[in-house]
Amino acid sequence: MKKLDILLDNKILSLIIIVICLASFLKPWLLINGILIGSLYSLGSIGLSLIYGNLKFANMAHGDFMTLSSYIALTLMMFLFPNSENSTSVGPFTFKYELLMVMPLAVIIIGFMAVILDKLIFKKLRKLNATSAAIALCSLGLAVSIRGLIQFIWGTDSARFPRESKLFWDLPFRIKIPPDMFFCSVVAVIIAIIFYLVLFKTTLGKAIRATSDNPDLARITGINTDRIILYIWFIGGILAATAGILISVQQALITPVMGWKILIPLFAAVIVGGIGNPIGALIGGILIGITGELATGWINPSYKPAVYFFVLLIVLLLRPNGILGNKGRQF
Amino acid sequence: MKTTPPILVAKEITAGYGNQVIIRNINLELYKSTITTIIGPNGCGKSTFLKSISGIIDPVEGRILINDIEVTNLNTFELSKMGLGYVPQSENIFPSLSVIDNLKMGGYILDNQKYKINLNKVLEMFPDLKSKLFDSASNLSGGQRQMLALSRALMLDPKIIMLDEPTAGLSPVIVDEVLDNIISLKKSSITVLLVEQNAKKALSISDKGVVFSFGKKVMEDDAKNILKNKQISKLYLGG
Numbered sequence: 001m002k003k004l005d006i007l008l009d010n011k012i013l014s015l016i017i018i019v020i021c022l023a024s025f026l027k028p029w030l031l032i033n034g035i036l037i038g039s040l041y042s043l044g045s046i047g048l049s050l051i052y053g054n055l056k057f058a059n060m061a062h063g064d065f066m067t068l069s070s071y072i073a074l075t076l077m078m079f080l081f082p083n084s085e086n087s088t089s090v091g092p093f094t095f096k097y098e099l100l101m102v103m104p105l106a107v108i109i110i111g112f113m114a115v116i117l118d119k120l121i122f123k124k125l126r127k128l129n130a131t132s133a134a135i136a137l138c139s140l141g142l143a144v145s146i147r148g149l150i151q152f153i154w155g156t157d158s159a160r161f162p163r164e165s166k167l168f169w170d171l172p173f174r175i176k177i178p179p180d181m182f183f184c185s186v187v188a189v190i191i192a193i194i195f196y197l198v199l200f201k202t203t204l205g206k207a208i209r210a211t212s213d214n215p216d217l218a219r220i221t222g223i224n225t226d227r228i229i230l231y232i233w234f235i236g237g238i239l240a241a242t243a244g245i246l247i248s249v250q251q252a253l254i255t256p257v258m259g260w261k262i263l264i265p266l267f268a269a270v271i272v273g274g275i276g277n278p279i280g281a282l283i284g285g286i287l288i289g290i291t292g293e294l295a296t297g298w299i300n301p302s303y304k305p306a307v308y309f310f311v312l313l314i315v316l317l318l319r320p321n322g323i324l325g326n327k328g329r330q331f
Numbered sequence: 332m333k334t335t336p337p338i339l340v341a342k343e344i345t346a347g348y349g350n351q352v353i354i355r356n357i358n359l360e361l362y363k364s365t366i367t368t369i370i371g372p373n374g375c376g377k378s379t380f381l382k383s384i385s386g387i388i389d390p391v392e393g394r395i396l397i398n399d400i401e402v403t404n405l406n407t408f409e410l411s412k413m414g415l416g417y418v419p420q421s422e423n424i425f426p427s428l429s430v431i432d433n434l435k436m437g438g439y440i441l442d443n444q445k446y447k448i449n450l451n452k453v454l455e456m457f458p459d460l461k462s463k464l465f466d467s468a469s470n471l472s473g474g475q476r477q478m479l480a481l482s483r484a485l486m487l488d489p490k491i492i493m494l495d496e497p498t499a500g501l502s503p504v505i506v507d508e509v510l511d512n513i514i515s516l517k518k519s520s521i522t523v524l525l526v527e528q529n530a531k532k533a534l535s536i537s538d539k540g541v542v543f544s545f546g547k548k549v550m551e552d553d554a555k556n557i558l559k560n561k562q563i564s565k566l567y568l569g570g
Contacts, residue, residue, distance in 0.1 A: 203435065206428060210436045213425040216387050219407035220417045222440040222487055 016311070020290055027297040029175040031290060036177070038289020039185040040247055043192055044262065045269035045281040047239030053276030054212045054232045055122070057135040063259030063266065064146035065110055065237055066244025070254045071154050073099065073106035073245050074161060089164040092179040095249050096162050107241040114237030115230050117142065123229075143260065150256045158255045161248065184246040191242055192282060195235070199278060208232060212276065265292065268308040272315045274322030283323060287311065336399065338363050338522050339384075339415075339491050344393035346383035352391060353379040354546045361491060362538075366513065366523040368554065370530040370567050371543035377526040378420060380543070381493045384524075385417040386410050397491070412440060416489030420496040420526075423480035426469035430460055433468050433479055437486030446486075453482040456515065474505035481512060492516060493524040498532075510536050530567055534558050542567065 024031035044066060051059045077084050081098040089096050121142065125135050168176040199205035211218045211228045218225050247262065248254045265288050273284025288308055295307040315323060337360035347353040354376035361367055369377045383390045386407035395403045397413055405413075425433050434453065438446040454461050457478045463471065468479060477497055484492055494513070498506040506529060514536050516523055527533035534540050540557035542550035550563065557563055 203439070206432050206436060207439060209427050210425045213427050214422055216407070217419065217422065217425065218436070220385060220387070220411060220419070221436050221483065222408050222411040223436065224406075224408050 016287065016291075016314075020294065023294040023297065024290075027294065028173045030293045030297050032171075032175050032177060033181075034290030034293030035286060036181045036185040036289075037250075037293060038286035039188040039192075040243055040250065040285075041262075041265050041269050041289045042282045042285025043188040043239055043246070044243035044266045045273070045285045046192060046195060046278055047236045047243070048266050049270045049273070049276055049278060049281035050208075050232060050239070051236045052270065053278075054208065055126075055135075055229065057132040057139065058267070059236070060136060060140040060263070061117075061143040061146060062236070062240050063261075063263035064143045064150075065114065065240040065259065066247065066262065067150060067254070067256060067259035068113075068146055069106050069110045069241030069244040070248040070258070071150055071159070072109055073102050073248075074159055074254060075154075076102040076105055077161065085162040087162075089166070092166055092169075093183050094163040094166050094180050094252065096164075099161050099245075099249070103242075103245055106245060107238050110241035110244075111234040111237040114233040114240075118230065118233045122233075123226075147256055147260060154256070156256060158253055160252050160254060163252060178250070180252070181250050184250045187246060188243065191239070195239065196278065198235075204231065264305050265289075265308050268312045272312055272322055274324040277322070277324050280322055280324035287323075335363060337361055338398060339524075340394075340396040340399075341380075341384060342394045342396075344380065344383055344390050344395070346379055346388055346390040346393075348379075348388065352546070354383070354543075357393075357543075357548050359541065359548070359551075361522050361524055363490075363522055364517055364520045365538040366517050366525060366536060366554075367539040367541060368525045368527055368530070368533040368537040369541045369543055370527065370534070370557075372567070375543040376546040377543050378495050379546075381417065381495050381524070381526060385415065385493060387417075408440075411487055411489075414488070414490035416484035416487060416492040418477075418480045418484045418492070418494045418497060420499060424468045424471075424476055424483065426467070428468055429465055430468050430471070430479055431464040433483050434486055437483035441487070449486050449488060453485050456485070456512070457482050473500050474502070474508070477501065477505075477509055478512075481509075485516075489521060491522045491524065493526075495526045496528055497525070498527065498529050506532065531558065 020031070044062070048059060048062045051062070077098050080102060081087070084096050084098040087096050087098060090100065121138060122135060125138060166179055168178050169182070170176055199208060207218070207223050207228055208231065210221070210223060211225050215225050218228070244259060247258065269284035269288045270281050271284070272287060273280025273282065288311060291311050292304045292307050295304065339361040341357060341359045344357040345352060345355050357380055369380065371377055379388070382388045384395060386405055389404050393403070394401065397415060402410060402413060425436060428436065434450055435446070438449055441449065459475065460478060460482060463475065468476070471479060481497065497513070498509050501509065510532060513523055513525065525533055525537065534554040534557055537554035540552060540554040541548060542557065542563060550557070
């Protein structure tokens with residue numbers, strides 16, 4: 001009930017909800033699309049917010065972790081299942097069973113890669129007491145490097161997972177849902193719920209939040225914060241990789257710059273929701289997804305990034321700490 | 332007091348932040364089941380000394396021994412495993428967690444059985460926390476926060492506990508309550524190192540007093556003698 005009060009007390013959120021309701025009433029199919037896409041943004045932004053909340057810097061390489069996960073999944077699929085192009089797809093979805101088999105492997109690889117990158121780069125910067133801005137700039141360099149590596153290995157052309165075309169689901173009110181989008185959103189929601197349970201119901205999750213609150217106090221308490229930071233990178237990597245693969249499935253396209261492009265709505269979602277706040281990132285992701293999609297009913301879809309920034313601007317002008325700000329549970 | 336070997340020895344500790352040295356060549360020995368209070372003006376390095384002992388800042392020079400084992404430059408979380416507890420002056424609880432989760436973090440490295448035993452022990456010591464267990468720690472009053480901070484530190488059964496101004500900002504009634512708790516720590520065979528602005532009250536419950544000035548130890552004596560010292564009384568105890 002307390003959380004509901006926080007949401008209802010929030011005038012700006014109420015205003016945005018009214019606008020969204022009006023637009024949704026006129027074009028409900030866009031609302032559904034927005035919720036589905038927003039759930040994927042939420043998954044990406046929760047990982048981004050987790051890193052920011054604990055390590056106090058904006059990880060510019062998060063989007064490229066997402067891209068890399070898709071290419072790794074694609075390579076694993078081609079390598080382990082060379083005939084997957086001819087195999088049957090999963091039920092009403094376009095993707096093949098083989099993708100479901102390689103996805104956990106690719107996700108874990110990215111999780112470990114994030115841990116290794118922390119050990120090689122970010123831990124050293126922390127030891128040197130580098131500022132948040134310096135570490136963020138370093139992550140930008142890492143992002144460009146990962147993108148360069150992707151283009152070097154897989155080329156600059158787009159790719160896609162082996163797929164089989166399927167019909168959209170026709171629902172009332174002219175709502176048409178691509179089955180893949182529904183699947184991806186359900187998986188994103190399930191992973192977000194698991195993440196929430198880990199963060200708020202397990203001792204490890206509480207130790208992560210304690211480290212975020214006060215790293216010195218966490219160490220005094222006996223928590224090995226160096227190890228906690230590795231868990232944070234692992235979880236952040238897993239969330240980024242899962243979101244990356246799901247977005248590639250949903251868009252039926254993998255490009256070297258897809259992660260970089262999606263970083264804009266992800267950052268908007270994190271800031272709109274309240275930096276370092278997992279519930280905020282979830283709400284921010286859905287909100288950015290919905291507003292972006294609803295806007296396409298009236299303006300050219302290529303202006304979507306401008307809509308994200310417009311929402312970001314409005315929220316920050318009226319509520320500089322984001323929608324939930326410091327009210328919700330922080331990491 | 333000095334018939335048994337010291338439980339903690341700080342030898343020639345020099346420490347500070349970045350290139351700025353705050354304390355120089357501080358020596359101190361703590362003995363089992365005693366209370367030692369460090370007094371001195373603001374900025375004289377009392378808190379810096381506690382931070383350097385607890386491993387939050389690494390000493391530039393000097394050695395720290397606990398039970399004759401070298402612990403200089405050991406990680407803070409390893410020191411807490413060795414029985415060194417520390418309650419900082421401010422930001423000494425996890426505000427985003429509930430009271431029970433703060434205590435759970437206090438016993439993070441304990442197995443479940445030991446955690447339950449220690450939880451019951453600290454809740455017996457601080458019964459006021461029992462009714463607040465599932466409240467957010469950020470909603471506690473100043474006195475309750477100090478009790479929670481102390482309880483959290485006690486979850487690991489420390490042999491030595493360092494308290495940085497535990498009565499700061501508390502009402503006189505609560506100050507007496509906190510000092511009573513510190514006396515009960517001593518009775519439970521815990522060695523206490525206290526930094527306090529309420530110097531008179533703190534020295535009145537202490538075995539030993541130490542006076543810091545400008546980053547140096549200028550005096551160390553029985554607490555009673557320090558309380559009687561007219562010069563110290565005039566300078567640091569309000570006349």
